[in-house]
Amino acid sequence: MTLLPRNSKLTIQDEKAEGNPLFPVFLKLNELHLVLIGGGNVGLEKLTAVLNNSPHAAVTVIALEILPEVHSLAAEYKGLKILQKLFTDTDLNNADVVIAATNDSELNKFIRQAAHDRKLLVNVADKPELCDFYLGSIVQKGNLKIAISTNGKSPTIAKRLKEVLNESLPAELDTTLQQMSDLRNTLGGDFAYKVRKLNEVTSILVEPKAAGKKNFIWLIWSSIILSILVVATALWLREPGFKAYAQTIPFEFYYFLGAGFVFALIDGAIGMSYGVTSTSFSLSMGVPPASASMGVHLSEIMSNGIAGWMHYRMGNINWKLFKLLLVPGIIGAVTGAYLLSSLEHYSQYTKPFVSLYTLILGIVILSKAFKTGVKKSSDKIKKISLLGLGGGFIDAVGGGGWGSIVLSTLIAGGRNPRFSLGTVKLSRFFIALMSSITFITMLNSNHWGAVAGLVIGSAIASPIAAKISNKISAKAIMIAVGVIVIIISVKSIVLFLMKVL
Structure with a gap:
């Protein structure tokens, strides 16, 4: 009023x-x-x-x-x-x-x-x-409330402005407000100090220089990639020595370089499918299951490290959720990597059950994406640690699944899609690191060209994908996640049934 x-x-x-x-x-x-x-x-x-x-x-x-x-x-x-x-x-x-x-x-x-x-x-x-x-007309995003008044001149204009603001202001603003409230409660010092620290945190919202700085960073990044491509092309065409050296690189490196870039671009934007798609591609190229899983996890160290950092800088991390996922996820991943290295055929027994589970989750996510109304906090999944343990284990055994299982379950349980995505990507860095250490300790691989291609390709795509994900609406993320999970799950189940029958 x-x-x-x-x-x-x-x-x-x-x-x-x-x-x-x-x-x-x-x-x-x-x-x-x-x-x-x-x-x-x-x-x-x-x-x-x-x-x-x-x-x-x-x-x-x-x-x-x-x-x-x-x-x-x-x-x-x-x-x-x-x-x-x-x-x-x-x-x-x-x-x-x-x-x-x-x-x-x-x-x-x-x-x-x-x-x-x-x-x-x-x-x-x-x-x-x-x-x-x-x-007046009211725009509300959780705890944020904006009242619009035209001084009684035109209620219709006030209603139209309400529609514009409702469309342009993201629903995640309420989460940001809650995080700022939590931050304020943790700050010590006097009132002036608290105001100064909060101003520093929120300065990115009002300072155009910050946006200009980000654009400048992306310009530098794009220029570096373009320069590398130009130099590599010039050396290939004009330097016989460089061309001879490049020809000694296994040809599978280039296949996996392109595949790693494409898979990481998709995965970074929607938070899943990299492990599943990369492992499937590796197996189709003749890489054994354990070596394929090792290559995927080694490549995910750098790609998820970069993506996790980008999400951290964009404020997409739920730290409480991160802590609940991390340790159980590492325990599950190390256990799964150990079993797969010892018994390479183990994954074929778990994939049908995982596929059925993710198929159900994909359907739930799609239904929630198109469902109107506000989700209640009571719908959120509570056993986060158990989810991390199972997700880490299946991810290592099956060569992927951390995003499909953990992110799908979080979103299906009513968690915020964008914050779930950022948290899952950052925790994935540590899961991939510990899985890779376990694989390297127990395996002797002859497919380092494939591994190197996945590592470099996924690393190049990661910051681009993280930037894209922050521009996609929560509903779009949910729809994309649901569709991809359903397609991958159905394909896996069909292939399993064809082998059995």
Whole structure:
């Protein structure tokens, strides 16, 4: 609500000079008593606006004729009371704020006078000149609330601005607010120090130089890649010695270089499928299962390290979730790598069950992507450590699956897609590191050309993919994740059934 003091006597000239003279405030209606006179369509509109913003507001509706929808709201909201009677001025004796929403202009004037006699602020529907305050259009993203006022000139414009802001402001703003609140609670020192530290953290939101710096960094990165390509091409065409040396590199390196780049680009953008696709590609190229898994995990050290750092810089990490995933994930990964190195055929027994599990998760994710409404925190998965343990184990045994299993489960359980993606990518760095150490300790591989190709290709794609992921909407991430998980899972199940049958 936007309040305008009754004693304000601005002239037309004052209003033109001052622009909008209204002073915006936010009322704690759960601690005040709002009396709304009118139970028709206008009253229902005002009542709905109040309850949508203040569900625990104490509201008394007074009207002789009341719509069924108003009675339905009374059954849903405990603070809403209905008095089906004619209005009298004594009905305002215990009121703090008044809204007149009747279609009787004389009654509205009487209500306004009765409110002013008791020094109460009143809003008269569709009569700006009689209002002490206006009910503006509201944009809400969790704890963030923005009120829009056109000074009574055009409610339609206010509604259109509301639509624009609702579309442009990301839902993740509420998570950012919560993180800032947690950060503020951890800061020591005096008030000035806290303000300075919070200003430093949030400066990226308002300083155009920060955006310019990021663009400059990406320009440098692109220039480096382009320069390497130009130099390599020139050396190949004009230097016989370099060409002879390049020809000694195993040809599989170039195949895996391109494959690593493409798979990491997809994986970095949506948070999964790199392990599954890279392992499948490696097996199709004749690389044994254990060596294929080792190559995938070695390449993921650098790619996930870069991607995790990028997500950290973009604020996409849920640190509580990260801590719950990390240690169990490492334990599961090391155990799985040890078993696979000892028994290379082990993965064929786990893949059908994993594929069935991820197929179900893919369907759940797609259904949630298209489902309207806000997810409740009670829907979130609770056994994060067990999820990390199982995800790490299956990832090492099957050559991939950390993203498919962990990220899919987190999103299907109601977790924020973008923050889940960033957290899974950063934790993946440590999972891949420990898995790789275990594989190297136990295996002797002859496919280092394939490994090198995956490492370099995925490393080049990682920062590009991380940047892309931050531009994709949460719904798009969920849809992409769901579709890819379903396709990969169905393909794996079909191939298994064909072998069995």
